[in-house]
Amino acid sequence: MNTDFSVCLEENLKEMPICLNERQLGQFAQFYEDLIEKNKVMNLTAITEQNEVIDKHIVDSLSIIRIVPDIGEKSRKIIDLGTGAGFPGIPMAIAWPNLNLFLADSQNKKINFIREEAEKLGLKNLTAEHGRAEDFGQSRLYREKFDICVSRAVANLSTLSEYCLPFIHQKGWFIPYKSGMVDTELKDSEKAVRLLGGSIKKTVRFQLPSGSGERTLILIEKTGITPRQYPRKAGTPQKAPL
Secondary structure: OOHHHHHHHHHHOOOOOOOOOHHHHHHHHHHHHHHHHHHOOOOOOOOOOHHHHHHHHHHHHHHHHHOOOOOOOOOOEEEEEOOOOOOOHHHHHHHOOOOEEEEEEOOHHHHHHHHHHHHHHOOOOEEEEEOOHHHHOOOOOOOOOEEEEEEOOOOOHHHHHHHHHHHEEEEEEEEEEEEOOOHHHHHHHHHHHHHOOEEEEEEEEEEOHHHOOEEEEEEEEEOOOOOOOOOOOOOHHHHOOO
């Protein structure tokens, strides 16, 4: 196990009530090594320096505990939409084995990497599928089947809400991860969130360790049914936000 990596990870998680055992620390270290190795032949992440990966990918992913303090205590069904190289889904699967995580992304090569990692790391609580959010969101297999939808995808909140809210059952939560200040974005998205059956309940702002930047988590509760026409056909939510 990469001892230096594990020491740094534990140190930078101190602000949150997360305690990792030796197996979990080993899984995170292995995941980091595999991510960097695979990144040499595939564009998975622009962030490769060890401490930056810890802060901007792993600590950031696990920061959901700041807005859902009991995230790891219940057996919840969670979808990570636009997961990319597996963030926040893989860190959540490692840290909280009680969770049942479904990771989705439109790039098949990234889903293949995630599947390989899940097998290698022994993550029995994680599955991954290739596809577009617009298609998954209209499927009976996935529509309104999840307790929580998370996403670190780079898109405005109106667009993300159209992608994500259809997956959540009523009383479930959509939790987007955002960088920096989001006041204007929150205000601009209110109409879309309401139309899609959601209600913005609270935000949590915090700093990542080592001056790695400001983040905001938003908790949007599913209070109604998403109209059947949403999400619209592929590409439309991005080109013409509600």
